[in-house]
Amino acid sequence: MDGQDASQAAPVFILLGPPGAGKGTQARRLESAFGLVQLSTGDMLRAAVKSGTDAGRQAKAVMEAGDLVSDEIVTRILADRLAEPDTARGVILDGFPRTAAQAEALDALLRERGQRINAAISLEVDDVEMVTRISGRYTCAACGEGYHDSFKTPEMDGVCDNCGGTEMTRRADDSAETVGARLEAYHAQTAPLIAHYDAQGALTRVPAMGAIDDIARDLGAIVTRTRG
């Protein structure tokens, strides 16, 4: 794709924000509204852990402690996924990049592919609230619908409203003990990327403490305006 006009290339959107900010929820909304492909490095790593690949074996303990998996592993996983043909529809990166080294690797990868970052969207939330949100959340194993012990329980206890599934799962790192470490990793290593994308002129901040639908509308407007 060398030399391809970046304005014709597949658009790239980045969602930034601390754990619990709603990146996954909003990425799935944008996926269905705009036909973009959600690329969640967290989901990819959890799949690698589950299937016991080398990367998964190395990542498991790190993730459970709330720390960041090595740049090398994560960047390789993301680059492999980006090379698959469905990403030509445009991608929404959820959870990547998370460090300065990952942001640089992404810039280089996109440059090679003749792509650019259409928008880096920072979901602005308060930390204290994130701890409560994360420690009560769980999802339907069958369809991925998200629930919360206090804020969003299914109509019938233990049965998914969306698909009727009865197996609910909680992430191993969604415990109260691990959330603190994840927030710390976010502030130390990921929040500085906000300035990186601001300097590139790609940054938009979106207040994200409100209703999911309202935030989805704001993000949709940004995608429409910047997808080029």
Ligand code: ADP
């Ligand atoms: P959240 O945004 O709620 O923390 P994710 O599913 O994005 O959840 O990430 C879960 C965990 O996976 C992280 O705490 C980290 O250990 C690992 N991880 C995901 N993406 C990256 C990344 N880009 N770099 C390093 N580690 C990552």
Ligand code: ZN
């Ligand atoms: Zn379900």
